[in-house]
Amino acid sequence: xxxxxxxxxxxxxxxxxxxxxxxxxxxxxxxxxxxxxxxxxxxxxxxxxxxxxxxxxxxxxxxxxxxxxxxxxxxxxxxxxxxxxxxxxxxxxxxxxxxxxxxxxxxxxxxxxxxxxxxxxxxxxxxxxxxxxxxxxxxxxxxxxxxxxxxxxxxxxxxxxxxxxxxxxxxxxxxxxxxxxxxxxxxxxxxxxxxxxxxxxxxxxxxxxxxxxxxxxxxxxxxxxxxxxxxxxxxxxxxxxxxxxxxxxxxxxxxxxxxxxxxxxxxxxxx
Amino acid sequence: xxxxxxxxxxxxxxxxxxxxxxxxxxxxxxxxxxxxxxxxxxxxxxxxxxxxxxxxxxxxxxxxxxxxxxxxxxxxxxxxxxxxxxxxxxxxxxxxxxxxxxxxxxxxxxxxxxxxxxxxxxxxxxxxxxxxxxxxxxxxxxxxxxxxxxxxxxxxxxxxxxxxxxxxxxxxxxxxxxxxxxxxxxxxxxxxxxxxxxxxxxxxxxxxxxxxxxxxxxxxxxxxxxxxxxx
Numbered sequence: 001x002x003x004x005x006x007x008x009x010x011x012x013x014x015x016x017x018x019x020x021x022x023x024x025x026x027x028x029x030x031x032x033x034x035x036x037x038x039x040x041x042x043x044x045x046x047x048x049x050x051x052x053x054x055x056x057x058x059x060x061x062x063x064x065x066x067x068x069x070x071x072x073x074x075x076x077x078x079x080x081x082x083x084x085x086x087x088x089x090x091x092x093x094x095x096x097x098x099x100x101x102x103x104x105x106x107x108x109x110x111x112x113x114x115x116x117x118x119x120x121x122x123x124x125x126x127x128x129x130x131x132x133x134x135x136x137x138x139x140x141x142x143x144x145x146x147x148x149x150x151x152x153x154x155x156x157x158x159x160x161x162x163x164x165x166x167x168x169x170x171x172x173x174x175x176x177x178x179x180x181x182x183x184x185x186x187x188x189x190x191x192x193x194x195x196x197x198x199x200x201x202x203x204x205x206x207x208x209x210x211x212x213x214x215x216x217x218x219x220x221x222x223x224x225x226x227x228x229x230x231x232x233x234x235x236x237x238x239x240x241x242x243x244x245x246x247x248x249x250x251x252x253x254x255x256x257x258x259x260x261x262x263x264x265x266x267x268x269x270x271x
Numbered sequence: 272x273x274x275x276x277x278x279x280x281x282x283x284x285x286x287x288x289x290x291x292x293x294x295x296x297x298x299x300x301x302x303x304x305x306x307x308x309x310x311x312x313x314x315x316x317x318x319x320x321x322x323x324x325x326x327x328x329x330x331x332x333x334x335x336x337x338x339x340x341x342x343x344x345x346x347x348x349x350x351x352x353x354x355x356x357x358x359x360x361x362x363x364x365x366x367x368x369x370x371x372x373x374x375x376x377x378x379x380x381x382x383x384x385x386x387x388x389x390x391x392x393x394x395x396x397x398x399x400x401x402x403x404x405x406x407x408x409x410x411x412x413x414x415x416x417x418x419x420x421x422x423x424x425x426x427x428x429x430x431x432x433x434x435x436x437x438x439x440x441x442x443x444x445x446x447x448x449x450x451x452x453x454x455x456x457x458x459x460x461x462x463x464x465x466x467x468x469x470x471x472x473x474x475x476x477x478x479x480x481x482x483x484x485x486x487x488x489x490x491x492x493x494x495x496x497x498x499x500x501x502x
Contacts, residue, residue: 007494007496007497008496008497009499011498011499011500011501024501089370089374092374092378158281159280251290255288256291256297257289257292259293260293260295260302261305261328263305264305265311266312266315266316266330267330268315
């Protein structure tokens with residue numbers, strides 16, 4: 001037993017003669033010609049084939065959340081990292097940075113957990129009928145606002161409202177998904193936040209609601225949205241690597257200001 | 272000329288025009304936390320001590336510098352069985368360029384460092400409190416750990432260093448964390464950096480000793496993966 005080769009079980013894939021298996025399906029017979037990128041990503045991460053309406057909703061989500069301005073902090077990181085001509089390294093750098101960080105697409109998993117907790121607390125408080133639910137939700141929203149330092153889901157940088165939430169709201173309605181449980185919770189909570197705190201949730205919370213309504217877990221939502229948002233990463237990595245600009249390899253001297261300790265002599269240097 | 276778009280939220284918001292340097296002076300004759308690297312540190316300090324300056328802002332005393340040097344050496348080797356070295360070898364095997372192998376090694380070493388430091392959270396809290404009993408899970412009765420600690424005591428003694436509280440019944444990594452604490456490396460951020468730095472060169476040494484694209488030499492089914500389809 002001591003020298004036995006360790007065994008790992010996997011549900012992801014198996015290389016076969018003349019075909020390959022992916023998440024329980026034949027690539028040749030079941031997936032080829034049927035699946036698109038977003039539905040394959042959903043299958044990859046959640047292990048479930050989504051239906052056509054869900055696939056189109058994920059496509060909408062990937063399109064709407066696409067903010068590719070290279071000055072946005074995570075994308076600036078891509079431009080700086082690609083400054084020596086490496087495209088993939090820059091995408092890898094951003095992908096690593098996003099895991100468990102407070103901003104960016106991966107944070108939609110954290111937002112999903114917040115929505116789940118909110119929903120659980122409402123149920124635990126017995127807020128089943130509409131009037132009681134409204135009051136309980138308002139109470140929960142007040143608590144979240146009081147603790148807003150921990151919840152960047154209500155931070156919309158540089159602008160009064162997140163335009164992506166407005167676009168998503170339109171697309172959710174167009175796909176007939178406005179009455180699903182988590183989207184309704186999100187919409188109701190958004191109204192309350194605006195009414196009592198003059199704040200609006202950002203895209204992360206809206207995306208989380210859409211994905212929770214599809215049955216994805218918070219742990220799955222972060223990686224899924226990170227992967228769906230990849231066009232903005234690759235666009236910046238590719239252009240950044242092509243440009244390989246010297247002004248990002250080294251910023252001009254006049255753009256840097258030293259604010260650290262003044263020049264001094266070390267203890268050994270002084271003796 | 273393509274037309275420019277009107278201002279957006281970024282252009283319309285005031286923003287600093289400079290990036291701040293807080294530790295390293297830009298330009299010639301670089302200083303680290305105020306100490307000239309070329310005119311001071313390079314003359315009077317060894318490279319590991321420069322690392323201590325970089326992370327703590329304070330040039331170490333001789334015993335702290337020697338203890339840090341010894342801890343780095345004990346931390347350095349991670350054999351092929353360890354994930355960072357295994358990953359670096361896989362990158363080499365795939366024919367990756369050197370920069371990619373280095374990046375993979377750094378990434379895997381950093382992931383391992385996060386894991387190791389998290390596992391020593393109670394030890395770090397105990398070191399900061401400086402009282403009470405060492406948490407029992409960092410004690411060891413294994414011969415391997417005892418022999419390692421013997422070698423650590425010999426190395427420290429040969430450098431004239433005595434690390435308070437460094438007994439002979441600690442687990443290997445806990446003992447090395449005690450030495451790092453003595454050397455001024457105390458926060459999780461500092462420790463994770465040091466764990467990566469210590470092992471990077473040996474990990475790369477192992478990786479580049481392997482032949483690119485020599486797939487036949489690599490055990491592709493180790494561990495054995497068993498594919499199971501869902502219900």
